[in-house]
Amino acid sequence: MAAVSGLVRRPLQQVSGLLKRRFHRTAPAALQVTVRDAINQGMDEELERDEKVFLLGEEVAQYDGAYKVSRGLWKKYGDKRIIDTPISEMGFAGIAVGAAMAGLRPICEFMTFNFSMQAIDQVINSAAKTYYMSAGLQSVPIVFRGPNGASAGVAAQHSQCFAAWYGHCPGLKVVSPWNSEDAKGLIKSAIRDNNPVVVLENELMYGVPFELPAEAQSKDFLIPIGKAKIERQGTHITVVAHSRPVGHCLEAATVLSKEGVECEVINLRTIRPMDIETIEASVMKTNHLVTVEGGWPQFGVGAEICARIMEGPAFNFLDAPAVRVTGADVPMPYAKILEDNSIPQVKDIIFAIKKTLNI
Amino acid sequence: MRKMLAAVSRVLSGAAQKPASRVLVASRNFANDATFEIKKCDLHRLEEGPPVTTVLTREDGLKYYRMMQTVRRMELKADQLYKQKIIRGFCHLCDGQSFPPLTQEACCVGLEAGINPTDHLITAYRAHGFTFTRGLSVREILAELTGRRGGCAKGKGGSMHMYAKNFYGGNGIVGAQVPLGAGIALACKYNGKDEVCLTLYGDGAANQGQIFEAYNMAALWKLPCIFICENNRYGMGTSVERAAASTDYYKRGDFIPGLRVDGMDILCVREATRFAAAYCRSGKGPILMELQTYRYHGHSMSDPGVSYRTREEIQEVRSKSDPIMLLKDRMVNSNLASVEELKEIDVEVRKEIEDAAQFATADPEPPLEELGHHIYSSNPPFEVRGANQWIKFKSVS
Numbered sequence: 173m174a175a176v177s178g179l180v181r182r183p184l185q186q187v188s189g190l191l192k193r194r195f196h197r198t199a200p201a202a203l204q205v206t207v208r209d210a211i212n213q214g215m216d217e218e219l220e221r222d223e224k225v226f227l228l229g230e231e232v233a234q235y236d237g238a239y240k241v242s243r244g245l246w247k248k249y250g251d252k253r254i255i256d257t258p259i260s261e262m263g264f265a266g267i268a269v270g271a272a273m274a275g276l277r278p279i280c281e282f283m284t285f286n287f288s289m290q291a292i293d294q295v296i297n298s299a300a301k302t303y304y305m306s307a308g309l310q311s312v313p314i315v316f317r318g319p320n321g322a323s324a325g326v327a328a329q330h331s332q333c334f335a336a337w338y339g340h341c342p343g344l345k346v347v348s349p350w351n352s353e354d355a356k357g358l359i360k361s362a363i364r365d366n367n368p369v370v371v372l373e374n375e376l377m378y379g380v381p382f383e384l385p386a387e388a389q390s391k392d393f394l395i396p397i398g399k400a401k402i403e404r405q406g407t408h409i410t411v412v413a414h415s416r417p418v419g420h421c422l423e424a425a426t427v428l429s430k431e432g433v434e435c436e437v438i439n440l441r442t443i444r445p446m447d448i449e450t451i452e453a454s455v456m457k458t459n460h461l462v463t464v465e466g467g468w469p470q471f472g473v474g475a476e477i478c479a480r481i482m483e484g485p486a487f488n489f490l491d492a493p494a495v496r497v498t499g500a501d502v503p504m505p506y507a508k509i510l511e512d513n514s515i516p517q518v519k520d521i522i523f524a525i526k527k528t529l530n531i
Numbered sequence: 532m533r534k535m536l537a538a539v540s541r542v543l544s545g546a547a548q549k550p551a552s553r554v555l556v557a558s559r560n561f562a563n564d565a566t567f568e569i570k571k572c573d574l575h576r577l578e579e580g581p582p583v584t585t586v587l588t589r590e591d592g593l594k595y596y597r598m599m600q601t602v603r604r605m606e607l608k609a610d611q612l613y614k615q616k617i618i619r620g621f622c623h624l625c626d627g628q629s630f631p632p633l634t635q636e637a638c639c640v641g642l643e644a645g646i647n648p649t650d651h652l653i654t655a656y657r658a659h660g661f662t663f664t665r666g667l668s669v670r671e672i673l674a675e676l677t678g679r680r681g682g683c684a685k686g687k688g689g690s691m692h693m694y695a696k697n698f699y700g701g702n703g704i705v706g707a708q709v710p711l712g713a714g715i716a717l718a719c720k721y722n723g724k725d726e727v728c729l730t731l732y733g734d735g736a737a738n739q740g741q742i743f744e745a746y747n748m749a750a751l752w753k754l755p756c757i758f759i760c761e762n763n764r765y766g767m768g769t770s771v772e773r774a775a776a777s778t779d780y781y782k783r784g785d786f787i788p789g790l791r792v793d794g795m796d797i798l799c800v801r802e803a804t805r806f807a808a809a810y811c812r813s814g815k816g817p818i819l820m821e822l823q824t825y826r827y828h829g830h831s832m833s834d835p836g837v838s839y840r841t842r843e844e845i846q847e848v849r850s851k852s853d854p855i856m857l858l859k860d861r862m863v864n865s866n867l868a869s870v871e872e873l874k875e876i877d878v879e880v881r882k883e884i885e886d887a888a889q890f891a892t893a894d895p896e897p898p899l900e901e902l903g904h905h906i907y908s909s910n911p912p913f914e915v916r917g918a919n920q921w922i923k924f925k926s927v928s
Contacts, residue, residue: 226721252721255752257748258744258747258748258751260741260744260747260748262710262740262741262744263710263713263741263744263745263747263748264710264744264748265710266707266709266710266711266713266714266741266745267710267711267713267714267717267745267748268714269710269711269714270653270699270710270711270712270713270714270715270716270717270718271714271715271717271718271721272714273699273711273714273715274651274699274714274715274718274719274728275718275722276717276718276721293704293707294707294710294711297703297704297707298702298704298707298711302700303905303906303907303908304687304905304906305684305687305688305692305700306684306687306688306692306694306700306905307684307685307686307687307688307904307905308904308905308908308928309684309694309695310694310699310700311908311909313908342906342915343906343907345907365909366907366908366909367907367908367909367910445913483920
């Protein structure tokens with residue numbers, strides 16, 4: 173009899189154990205997701221959510237994207253929603269803007285933003301200015317996205333950073349994601365935004381994996397456009413960057429931390445409208461400022477930050493002039509040693525920080 | 532018969548305080564409609580073209596006449612206001628200047644007659660006529676030209692940036708509107724509602740590269756886009772012969788079928804538009820129409836229009852084809868309307884324009900506080916910088 177009850181008890185214990193396990197709540201694991209996949213997920217979710225959203229550009233459909241960012245989307249959504257265009261930037265950018273004017277929500281991909289120069293009239297004159305010129309009658313809910321800035325060994329015509337050029341224009345919103353969370357949250361916000369949004373991605377970041385926190389895995393995860401993020405708290409100096417250089421700043425901060433210098437690293441996330449308030453609050457705490465960007469120094473993002481800091485409450489808190497770290501003021505050379513020295517390296521950031529702190 | 536006439540005249544004289552001539556006019560027997568012969572269109576890659584005869588009803592005839600006169604008078608008034616410096620900047624007019632004016636009214640009225648209000652239209656900067664035919668009032672158009680708050684774009688846009696439902700401007704950059712129009716056509720196809728988009732450009736713009744990019748994609752994707760080249764033979768000061776290696780604009784779409792239309796005859800324009808719209812709606816893809824017109828006036832208000840062509844040339848065209856005269860003659864000769872009736876329309880139109888001009892001159896400019904508005908759509912309010920860091924404007928959507 174005891175043997176029989178033993179036979180029954182064990183399965184029952186196992187079953188109740190199973191039942192316990194089923195109802196036991198665990199936190200969703202943080203996933204490792206590359207920036208590429210984060211953008212892909214973001215677009216996929218928005219394509220699914222709203223049938224007015226569609227993607228067009230060179231090689232976005234059957235090739236899965238020149239950089240594979242749109243992998244799998246054509247297979248899932250078909251010819252109507254994922255459209256391969258001929259090599260006609262000005263033409264297809266204009267077509268995308270027209271479609272947006274007529275109520276659709278296009279994502280217009282430029283294979284790199286260097287090629288957007290051919291279509292820049294459509295971005296600025298047809299998209300950016302129209303809501304204003306029409307006094308609010310005609311909105312243009314369009315996203316222009318693609319890789320921006322330096323890559324590796326692609327030389328001068330394929331390496332320009334357009335943050336300053338697009339950031340200059342009223343009517344546009346311009347975002348520049350760094351990691352996977354940024355990429356996903358910002359592309360989703362951009363697609364849902366009723367305004368023309370330029371999304372400056374980075375080719376060298378596409379393959380980099382980051383931990384995607386739990387809340388970023390939700391289909392409604394959005395990062396607000398116009399809000400910077402403090403990636404690392406610090407007390408001695410404020411370091412502001414956007415896109416790939418954010419990673420370099422964090423590296424520099426790690427090195428300097430060992431020497432007792434604590435950097436506050438701010439990830440701009442949005443170029444326009446710029447979150448100057450976050451920078452000001454930080455500068456008022458640390459009394460020192462270094463800006464870091466990949467683009468050319470003259471008339472750039474750092475120049476704008478410095479000008480605004482001078483005009484605002486934070487100026488009186490500066491113990492030293494604000495300093496900029498930028499790309500070299502040359503067209504991008506090809507040879508590796510030359511290219512490496514044409515973009516801000518970690519050592520250049522550390523040097524600038526130490527100079528500012530006079531150490 | 533006499534009883535009927537008496538009854539009609541009693542009703543009419545009781546209905547309103549109309550002059551006696553009105554009663555006489557109303558009691559005349561007008562034809563309900565008449566059939567007219569229209570010029571055959573030159574065809575490119577098309578087996579058949581629009582019909583060579585068309586039926587014009589009295590109702591439509593009166594409507595077209597009124598619309599064309601309104602556009603003409605409105606443009607003449609704009610001309611006047613510009614000379615008085617009440618209108619600033621650019622003023623590209625849709626009409627000719629003096630006597631008799633010869634212009635492009637037949638285009639905007641004829642095109643509108645060939646499509647539905649649910650179809651779409653986009654053009655370049657010579658847009659006042661289209662803004663009217665697409666549904667805005669003369670008042671709000673003139674007030675926009677004078678930069679007042681009652682303007683259709685609240686004074687923010689001016690001559691080249693007027694918008695209405697299914698009318699996408701008003702575009703200042705030559706040629707840029709053509710890919711936009713192809714994009715609107717893409718939306719039409721995407722939405723599956725059988726709508727078409729009329730995408731207009733001039734003979735000058737026809738040499739822009741982006742137009743050929745738009746032709747290619749429209750044909751590839753079979754977009755319901757009617758490309759329309761308004762050929763007035765001059766791109767600013769450059770005659771077509773000096774600008775284009777091929778002046779057969781209706782053939783420039785190459786693989787896109789095309790037709791060349793007499794743009795001075797509103798009925799010709801209407802039939803061609805109907806034909807083209809039907810072609811697009813059937814899913815065959817884009818089609819191209821060249822409307823042959825003549826720009827009697829200069830390129831814009833700053834151009835007298837005689838340094839690059841002879842007065843004899845202008846005189847010759849002037850005396851041969853005025854679209855409004857043409858319609859008037861047809862209607863009167865076919866008993867669709869009487870001369871007096873049309874004259875009355877002239878008087879009413881003149882009054883409408885006068886009232887609109889009064890409004891456009893008296894309405895105040897937009898308030899300075901609104902300078903920053905309409906930067907972004909659907910956005911919470913924010914601040915916009917003025918000329919220095921202390922000047923801030925509020926921006927609401």
